[in-house]
Amino acid sequence: MANETGDSVKDRFAQRFGDENDEKAERVKNEQQEKKAEKAKNVKDSKNEKTVNIKSEWTNHSIYLNDELASSLSHNYKRLDLDLDQDYGLSIKKTRHYYPLIVKLGLERLEELESKEVKERIEELEAK
Known part of the structure; x- marks a missing residue:
């Protein structure tokens, strides 16, 4: 006990x-x-x-471009990345910086265009 x-x-x-x-x-x-x-x-x-994890926090949009536009997009990215690296020591990421910049600048430009100008641009794209 x-x-x-x-x-x-x-x-x-x-x-x-x-x-x-x-x-x-x-x-x-x-x-x-x-x-x-x-x-x-x-x-x-x-x-x-x-x-920010852009893949989980941003909205995905797939687009289709003709070969000429796709090539131009790629070449301009490389040129811009090289210029920024040489001038400022910066490197831009294609998905995080370049594509959103292209869309933003494109939207700003579209706001300035008259509907006739937009129609002409669409016709130019269709002709290629």
Whole structure:
């Protein structure tokens, strides 16, 4: 009977202090994770970049281009990338920077065109 009482007292102490140690370890672990997250955020902010996974966060649009337009698009990308690298030490990503830039500039230009001019451009594309 003495052993049972001694064992039960040990068990109760182990549970009491074991739980406190577990809670403390959990708090320390959470604090470390928060520090890592804050550090990662600071690194991202210091680079002044938005880290966006464009494949999961942007909308996908597939387009079909004739060979001449596709070739022109590719050549202009290479030229622009080289120019930016030589002038500013920058490299642009085709999907993240170049294609959105082409679309944005194209939309801005389309807003300036009269419907007659748009019709003429469409006819030019169809003739090729």
